Amino acid sequence: SQTIHQWPATLVQPVGSPLSLECTVEGTSNPNLYWYRQAAGRGLQLLFYSVGIGQISSEVPQNLSASRPQDRQFILSSKKLLLSDSGFYLCAWNLGPKLFFGSGTQLSVL
Amino acid sequence: GQQLNQSPQSMFIQEGEDVSMNCTSSSIFNTWLWYKQDPGEGPVLLIALYKAGELTSNGRLTAQFGITRKDSFLNISASIPSDVGIYFCAGHYSGNTPLVFGKGTRLSVIA
Numbered sequence: 279s280q281t282i283h284q285w286p287a288t289l290v291q292p293v294g295s296p297l298s299l300e301c302t303v304e305g306t307s308n309p310n311l312y313w314y315r316q317a318a319g320r321g322l323q324l325l326f327y328s329v330g331i332g333q334i335s336s337e338v339p340q341n342l343s344a345s346r347p348q349d350r351q352f353i354l355s356s357k358k359l360l361l362s363d364s365g366f367y368l369c370a371w372n373l374g375p376k377l378f379f380g381s382g383t384q385l386s387v388l
Numbered sequence: 389g390q391q392l393n394q395s396p397q398s399m400f401i402q403e404g405e406d407v408s409m410n411c412t413s414s415s416i417f418n419t420w421l422w423y424k425q426d427p428g429e430g431p432v433l434l435i436a437l438y439k440a441g442e443l444t445s446n447g448r449l450t451a452q453f454g455i456t457r458k459d460s461f462l463n464i465s466a467s468i469p470s471d472v473g474i475y476f477c478a479g480h481y482s483g484n485t486p487l488v489f490g491k492g493t494r495l496s497v498i499a
Contacts, residue, residue: 284430310484321491322431322476329484337486368430375419375480377487379430 280305284369284380291387297342297356299383301369304350309371311352313344314379316366328352359387394477394490402498407464409475409493416457417479421487422449425474434475435462467497 284301291297303309313325324337326344334344341360345353352369364387369380394411401407411420419438423431435446437453437460444451450463460479464471477490 312486319474319494322489324486327486366428370430372487375487376421376433376436377478378433382428382430384428 280371280373280378282369282371282378282380284383286383287381288384289386291359291385293361293387294358297354297359297363297385299354299367299369299385301352301354301380302350303352303371306350306371306373308349309373311346312370312372312377313352313354314368314370316368316382318365322368326354361387363387392477392479392488392490394493396493397491398494398496400496400498401467403467403469405467407467407471407495408461409477410459410461411477411479411490412459413479413488414458415481417481417488418457419480420451420453420460421478421480422451422460422462423476423478425476425492427473431474431476464495467495469497469499471495472497 281304310329312327314322315325316322327335328346331346342356367383370377392411392413421436422434424434425431435444435451440457441455442453448465452461474492474494476492478487480487
């Protein structure tokens with residue numbers, strides 16, 4: 279069966295520091311992969327999605343970037359974090375129209 | 389772009405009551421999905437609907453795909469405390485286009 283792993287679960291970073299969040303999917307090949315951000319108590323904002331290795335679509339211009347170095351690996355990065363980057367980050371993959379989410383990373387930028 | 393209007397934004401109900409929430413869209417979708425998110429966790433898929441008019445149940449949950457393909461509703465019967473969370477609707481048109489999500493309905497159940 280397919281599983282999605284996302285880490286770390288929580289992260290506290292100072293403003294101006296770099297960021298790297300990693301997501302991996304097991305049990306499937308060539309999945310579509312997604313990064314979402316959720317502000318406290320709010321909706322899901324799609325940040326990036328990828329339909330294949332090296333293919334990244336950006337939905338919202340911002341201080342973040344994404345990369346897909348391997349088929350089942352999706353990385354969210356920033357060179358210098360801003361206070362506004364705080365939030366709950368979710369990785370996801372899809373099987374047809376069904377989207378399956380990871381457990382999320384709570385990022386606090388102080 | 390496509391947008392989903394999900395209502396209500398929040399609900400406070402007594403344990404045992406039934407709950408109804410819905411989503412509407414200005415454009416059609418070929419698939420409607422409903423998710424539940426517990427605090428601090430990722431959303432979990434509850435129900436997927438694939439055909440206009442389809443009515444699907446999952447335990448105490450029932451969801452319907454609107455005839456016009458522009459709306460869907462989710463009902464929860466006899467609510468219990470563990471129903472607390474945020475419920476999201478999502479629509480999918482086709483292919484590799486990402487899901488469009490509603491802004492969520494926050495459900496609170498008072499014991």
